[in-house]
Structures are given as C-alpha cells and as structure tokens.
Amino acid sequence: MNRGNRILIGCTYWAFVLYVFVPLLLMILMGFKDSKFIGFPIRSWTLDWYTGVFSDGEVLSTLGYSLVIAVLSTLISVAVGTWIAVLLEGRKFLGRTAIFGLTILPALIPGIISAIAFRIYARWLGVEPGMGAIIWSHAVHNVPFVALVVMARLSTLPKSQIEAARDLGADPIIAFLRITLPYLVPAILGASIFCLLLSFDDFVRSFFLGGYEPTLPVLIFAKLRSGMSPEINAIATVALVLTAGLGIWAERFTRRMKKETNT
Amino acid sequence: MRNDATASANRVAVARGKADRTFWGRLASWTPYRSLVRLATASPRRQFLILAAFPLLWVLTQHLGPMLQMLRVSLTDAYPVAVGVEQHFTLDNYTRFFGERIFWQPFFRTLTFAGVLTFCTLILTYPVAYFLARHVSRKNQMLMLLLLLIPFWVGEIVRTYAIMILLGNTGAVNQALKWLGWIDEPIPFMYTSFSMGIGIVYLTALYMLLPLYSALEKLPKSYHEAAADLGAGAWTRFRRVTLPLTLEGISSGCTLVFLISTGFYATPVLLGGPSTTVFSETIAGFFHTAGDEWPTGAAFATIMFLTAMVLTGVFQKLMQSLRKGDTK
Numbered sequence: 049m050n051r052g053n054r055i056l057i058g059c060t061y062w063a064f065v066l067y068v069f070v071p072l073l074l075m076i077l078m079g080f081k082d083s084k085f086i087g088f089p090i091r092s093w094t095l096d097w098y099t100g101v102f103s104d105g106e107v108l109s110t111l112g113y114s115l116v117i118a119v120l121s122t123l124i125s126v127a128v129g130t131w132i133a134v135l136l137e138g139r140k141f142l143g144r145t146a147i148f149g150l151t152i153l154p155a156l157i158p159g160i161i162s163a164i165a166f167r168i169y170a171r172w173l174g175v176e177p178g179m180g181a182i183i184w185s186h187a188v189h190n191v192p193f194v195a196l197v198v199m200a201r202l203s204t205l206p207k208s209q210i211e212a213a214r215d216l217g218a219d220p221i222i223a224f225l226r227i228t229l230p231y232l233v234p235a236i237l238g239a240s241i242f243c244l245l246l247s248f249d250d251f252v253r254s255f256f257l258g259g260y261e262p263t264l265p266v267l268i269f270a271k272l273r274s275g276m277s278p279e280i281n282a283i284a285t286v287a288l289v290l291t292a293g294l295g296i297w298a299e300r301f302t303r304r305m306k307k308e309t310n311t
Numbered sequence: 312m313r314n315d316a317t318a319s320a321n322r323v324a325v326a327r328g329k330a331d332r333t334f335w336g337r338l339a340s341w342t343p344y345r346s347l348v349r350l351a352t353a354s355p356r357r358q359f360l361i362l363a364a365f366p367l368l369w370v371l372t373q374h375l376g377p378m379l380q381m382l383r384v385s386l387t388d389a390y391p392v393a394v395g396v397e398q399h400f401t402l403d404n405y406t407r408f409f410g411e412r413i414f415w416q417p418f419f420r421t422l423t424f425a426g427v428l429t430f431c432t433l434i435l436t437y438p439v440a441y442f443l444a445r446h447v448s449r450k451n452q453m454l455m456l457l458l459l460l461i462p463f464w465v466g467e468i469v470r471t472y473a474i475m476i477l478l479g480n481t482g483a484v485n486q487a488l489k490w491l492g493w494i495d496e497p498i499p500f501m502y503t504s505f506s507m508g509i510g511i512v513y514l515t516a517l518y519m520l521l522p523l524y525s526a527l528e529k530l531p532k533s534y535h536e537a538a539a540d541l542g543a544g545a546w547t548r549f550r551r552v553t554l555p556l557t558l559e560g561i562s563s564g565c566t567l568v569f570l571i572s573t574g575f576y577a578t579p580v581l582l583g584g585p586s587t588t589v590f591s592e593t594i595a596g597f598f599h600t601a602g603d604e605w606p607t608g609a610a611f612a613t614i615m616f617l618t619a620m621v622l623t624g625v626f627q628k629l630m631q632s633l634r635k636g637d638t639k
Contacts, residue, residue, distance in 0.1 A: 053545065054446060060438040061455070064516075068462040071473035071513070074483050078476055089486065132366040141359070150370035157378070158574025158619060160591035161612045165377035167598065168609060171391060172380050188373045219348045220358065222335060249466030251577045256598065265468040269577055272472060281476075284469040295464035299457060 072288065079281030097282035107267070107283055114264040117179060117254075118247040121186035125243045126236055128187070129194025134228070136195070137202040155192035162189060163256040170257060178259035185257050186247040193246070194239040201235035202228070234305040241298035245291055378616075385610035404610030414593060414611070421590040422618070424504070424511075425572040429519075429565050432512050436520040436564075441553075444527035456524070463517040471578045474510040475501065502584030510582040515571050519564040526560025527553070555634070562630035566623045573619050590615055 082094035101107050132151050136144060154162060166185040167177075175181050205228065213223040251265040258266055264287055271280050338344055352358045384390045388401045408414050439459075443452055462470070477483050478500040485497040500506050530553065538548045576591045583589065594615065597608030 057438050057442045058446065061442045064435070064439045065458060068459060068513070068516070070483075071477045072462055072465065072470070075469070075473040075476050128366075128369055132369070135362050135366045139359075141363075147367065147370060150374050151366075153370075153374045153378075156570060156620075157616065158570050158591075160574050160576045160594055161381075161616045162377075162574070163576075164594060164598065164608060164612045165381040168384050168390075168605065169377035169380045188377075191369075191374075217339075219339070220352055221348060222339060226335065245464055249464075249468075251466070251468050252574070255577070256595075265466050265577075268468045268472065269581075272468075272475075272581060276472075276475065276479075280472065284472055288465045288469055291464045291466060292461050296457075296461065299460070 075281055076285050076288070079278055079285050081278050081281075084277060097278045100279060101282045101286060110262055110264050110267045111286070113179070113261055114248055117182050117186065117263060118244045121183045121190065121247045122240050122243040124183070124187035125190035125194050126240050129191045129239065130198050130232065130236060132191065132195045133198035133202055134224075137199045138207075151195050152192040154189045159252040163252045166253060167256045176259065177257050179261070181257040181259075182254050182263065185253040186243075186250060189250075189253060190243040190246055193242055194236075197239040197242070198232055198235050201232055205231050234302055237305065238298065238302040241294060241302075245295060248287075248291060381609045382613055384606055385613045387606050390605045390609075404607045405614070407607060408611060408614060417588045417590045417593045418611075418615070418618075420587070421573055421615075422622070424508070424589065425569050428508055428511050428515070428572050429569045431508070432516055432519045432568050433523075433561065433565060435512065436516055437523055440520055440523035440527050444524055444530075445532075452528075459517065459520065467514060467575075468577055470513055471510055471581050474506065474513055474582060478506050478509065501582070502587075504583070504587045507579055507583040507587055507589075510578045511572050511575060514575070514578060515568045518567040518571060522560040522564035522567070523557065524560075526557040530556050558630055558634050562627055566627060569623055569626075570619055573615065 077090065079097055080093045080095065081090045082092040082096070132147075136148055136151070157165070163185070166181070166188070170177070170181045170184070175184070209227050209231075210223055213227050214220075218226065249265060250263075251269060254263040254266050255269070262270060264283075268280060268284055268287070271277075271283075351361055385404055386400050386402070388399045388403065389396060390398070392398045408418075443455055447455055475482075479485070480497040480499065480501070482500075484500065485494070488494045489497070534552050534556070535548055538552050543551065574591060575589075576595055579587065579589045579592055590611070594608050594611045597604040597611070
C-alpha cells in the first residue's frame with residue numbers, strides 16, 4: 049500500500065473517532081450553558097444545572113434505584129451464566145447444541161421483542177411491573193454474555209490441574225471451588241462489569257417492565273419527551289461519567305488480572 | 312503454585328495421620344458434607360444430571376418460556392382473560408397485519424432501514440477496522456481500540472440525546488454551516504429518516520467494528536506480501552485476498568447490527584418523525600393501551616422476530632456459500 053492510501057485510511061480512523069466523540073462532548077458542553085434553551089452558541093457558562101441535579105431528590109433516588117437493579121441483576125446473571133458455561137464447556141452430550149442455542153437466544157432477540165415477551169411472561173407469572181420484574185429481565189438478558197465470556201476462559205484451563213487436585217483427594221466440588229473458580233475470576237469480573245453497564249444503560253426492558261419508579265434512562269427519556277433542557281444534559285453527563293469511568297476502570301483491571309494469572 | 316504447595320502439604324499431613332485444620336480440610340472431613348458429596352457423585356451419570364438440571368430448567372423457562380408465551384398469546388382473541396369470558400384460539404391477529412397499511416408499511420420500512428443502515432455501518436467501519444488491524448503496532452492497537460470503546464459504554468438514551476443536540480435546528484451542525492456562510496436557514500435534519508439513521512449507526516457501529524477487527528487481525532500479513540509478489544495491485548489484493556478472508560467477520564457483524572437495529576424503540580421515538588414510524592413503535596402502541604390489544608402486539612412481535620431470524624439465517628447461509636466458493 050502506498051503512502052497516500054495509508055494516510056487516507058488513517059484519516060478515516062480519526063474521522064471515526066471524531067464521529068463517536070463529538071456528539072458526546074457537545075452534549076457535555078451544553079450542560080454548562082447559562083440559559084434554558086438548548087442550542088449553540090453558548091455565550092455564558094454556569095454550574096447551576098449540576099448543583100440542581102445533585103440536590104434533586106428524584107434524580108438521586110433514580111440513580112440509586114438504577115444502581116441497585118444493575119447490581120442485583122448482575123449477581124443473578126453471573127451465577128447462572130457461570131453455571132451454564134461449566135456445563136457446556138468441554139463436555140459432549142446429547143442436546144448440547146440445543147442448550148447452547150437457547151443460552152444465547154436472549155442476546156439475539158431484538159430489544160423491543162424481548163421487552164414485549166418479558167412483559168407478557170411477567171403478566172402470566174403474576175409478577176407486577178416494577179423493580180423485581182426489571183431485575184429479572186435484565187438478568188435473563190445478560191446471561192448469554194456471561195456464559196460466552198466464561199466459556200472462553202474455561203477452555204484455556206489446563207485439565208491437568210483439576211486431575212491433580214482429584215488425585216490428591218479433592219472431591220469435584222472442592223476441586224471446582226479451589227481450582228476452577230479462582231481461574232475464572234478475571235472472566236467473571238469482566239463479565240460482571242459488562243452486565244452492570246448493560247443493565248444500567250438498558251432502556252427498553254426497564255421501560256416496559258417498570259412500575260411508577262423510573263430507572264435513570266427511563267427518567268431521561270421521560271424528561272426528553274417533555275422538552276430539551278440543560279438539566280437533562282447534566283443528568284446525562286452524570287450517567288455518562290459513571291458508565292464510561294466504570295468501563296475504563298474495568299478494562300484496565302481485567303487486563304492486569306489476566307496478565308497476573310497467565311504468568 | 313500456591314495451590315500445589317498447599318495440596319502437597321495436605322498430603323503430608325494426611326500421611327502423618329494429622330487432621331487438616333484449614334477451612335477446606337475441615338469442610339472435606341465434615342460428615343454431612345461428605346455424605347452429601349458421596350450421594351451427589353455416586354456415579355458420573357448422577358453427577359452430570361445434577362450439573363445439567365438447573366441450566367436446562369433455566370434456559371427452558373427463562374430463555375424460551377417468554378417467547379413461547381408470546382406466541383401463545385398471539386394466537387388468542389383476548390388477553391389477559393377477563394372473568395367470565397372464554398378465550399378462543401384464532402389467527403385474526405396475524406391476518407390483521409396484512410389488512411391495514413399502517414401496520415405493514417412500518418414493517419417493511421423497518422426492514423429496509425435496518426438493511427440500508429447495516430450496509431452503511433459496514434462501509435463506514437471497514438476502513439477503520441482495517442487501519443487498526445493492519446497499520447497500527449500491537450501496543451497501540453489496544454489503546455486505539457479502547458479509545459473507540461469509551462463512547463460505546465454510554466447508554467442508548469444518552470447517545471441518542473447527543474445526536475439530538477448535534478442535529479437540531481440550533482444544533483452544532485446547523486450553527487457551523489451558518490457560520491461558514493453556506494446556509495441562511497437551518498436545515499431541518501431532525502425527525503427525518505436522516506437523523507434516525509445517524510442515530511442508529513452511532514449506536515450500532517461498534518458491533519460491526521469488533522467482528523471486522525478480529526477477522527482482519529487474524530489475517531496473516533504474509534498473504535498480502537505473497538499477492539503483491541505475484542503482481543497484484545492494491546485493489547486486486549483487497550478484492551481477492553482481504554475481502555474473501557474477512558467474510559466471516561462481515562457476516563457476523565452484519566447479522567448483529569441488523570438484529571439490533573430492528574429492535575430499537577427509544578431512538579426512533581426521539582429522532583424520527585411521523586413519516587418514519589418503525590415497527591417497534593407500532594408494536595409498542597398495543598401495549599400502551601388497555602390489555603385487550605396485547606394479542607395483536609404479540610402477533611406483530613412474533614412476525615417481526617420470525618422475519619428477522621429468517622432474513623439473517625438466509626444471509627448467513629449466503630455468506631457461507633460465498634466463502635466456500637472462494638476456497639475451492
């Protein structure tokens with residue numbers, strides 16, 4: 049490839065970086081605008097919208113509500129996903145393909161359809177819309193991601209370690225708890241962070257399965273329907289900083305852990 | 312290492328006839344635990360059944376169950392069933408779809424949009440993935456990929472809102488164009504298929520980028536050099552070597568992006584207008600009203616799901632045969 053082409057293709061990367069960053073940066077900037085109306089140019093700046101957000105009880109309780117949902121649904125997803133991964137990885141049995149297919153099914157169903165299906169199922173089970181229903185739908189939706197990540201890690205576990213533990217007298221449960229599980233920790237942590245982000249960011253399931261109390265994305269959506277305001281920018285920026293910060297931290301953390309366990 | 316050391320220490324302790332005083336040692340010699348383990352692991356068959364029972368139950372009731380229940384509701388004439396009313400099975404909910412234009416038009420619009428946007432995303436992200444995989448050193452690759460990941464950790468709603476600010480009448484793009492003197496009146500980007508397209512591509516680009524990147528990254532550089540040595544120009548090298556060998560990445564990226572694009576609800580509501588109603592809005596409409604419209608909504612969701620599955624299935628088969636044709 050000649051030099052000109054190489055520069056051209058490099059430019060597409062940086063253009064793409066601009067495309068994904070500029071809208072978010074503009075949104076963050078707008079949160080500091082000293083006027084009720086969204087729009088450029090920004091002539092004067094203020095922090096009032098942020099102080100408003102942090103003294104607004106509704107926003108703060110919504111934030112807490114979203115976090116609780118994210119944590120609880122992640123705990124369920126991780127437990128179930130890991131269990132399924134342990135069953136599927138490295139084992140051949142009748143119906144394995146079918147179980148694998150069913151495991152990844154929730155990840156393939158388009159968002160709105162999955163939300164509708166959960167809503168109907170919750171009604172059938174007699175579960176009222178609200179926190180429990182949201183947690184359940186997020187947990188089910190996130191299981192495939194955990195299962196896939198854990199399976200990938202499990203496939204690299206040397207069989208000899210388990211065999212050695214069994215030879216030394218460990219029963220399968222202790223061998224799992226002391227050899228397999230510690231080996232899976234980086235994958236499980238990585239998957240947990242991913243589930244936390246998916247749940248915290250999820251709109252469509254929270255919207256259709258929620259009761260009167262909104263999660264953070266649902267609250268932003270409701271506020272947007274009644275008009276744009278820098279207040280929404282401030283709320284959205286708080287959500288953005290939380291999610292992006294958690295993502296960056298997780299990326300560094302899991303990378304370091306993988307390095308440590310591999311050496 | 313540590314595990315090995317404790318294990319051998321345990322063995323020594325056992326050999327000397329001393330009790331293992333660690334937590335695990337005590338657990339292993341605790342009688343109820345031991346009899347439980349003996350019961351559970353009596354035979355490989357029983358061990359497997361205990362391991363498999365819960366996952367099987369979970370995927371059947373939690374993953375498949377909601378879809379089956381949706382299908383069942385879509386075949387009934389009333390749901391939820393009121394007291395004293397008999398529920399009948401019917402196909403009316405499905406025939407209703409074909410009867411009215413306001414139903415099937417958004418459906419075909421959604422499929423067309425999703426198809427076109429998937430293609431646009433592919434064209435947009437392929438050079439980016441190519442650059443990352445081929446022209447950047449290993450160490451920088453991860454950093455530059457991470458840079459792209461950051462915006463994608465941010466939620467659907469927040470990113471949709473960012474697009475609203477970008478494209479509004481007093482948004483950044485219009486103000487910039489005005490400042491440049493290219494326009495006098497703001498261009499009404501918002502509430503059109505254009506703004507919706509920009510928003511959806513913005514949300515899905517990463518799901519295309521990652522499969523493409525991993526396919527391109529796996530491709531050995533030597534293939535390129537061999538093709539170049541044999542006299543192939545840049546375009547021929549791309550068309551005959553790179554493209555055929557990354558079809559798998561293209562196929563999975565396109566499938567993912569297509570499925571995700573058909574399922575968006577909030578983005579079309581916020582960025583689209585009355586002329587761009589997509590099928591997810593139609594489906595959602597049946598669930599905002601009182602309960603008796605649920606069967607129709609369920610039927611429409613089933614139609615959507617089956618169509619999306621069939622289309623992506625056919626697409627994957629097509630890509631597979633393309634791949635096979637190339638290796639012959």
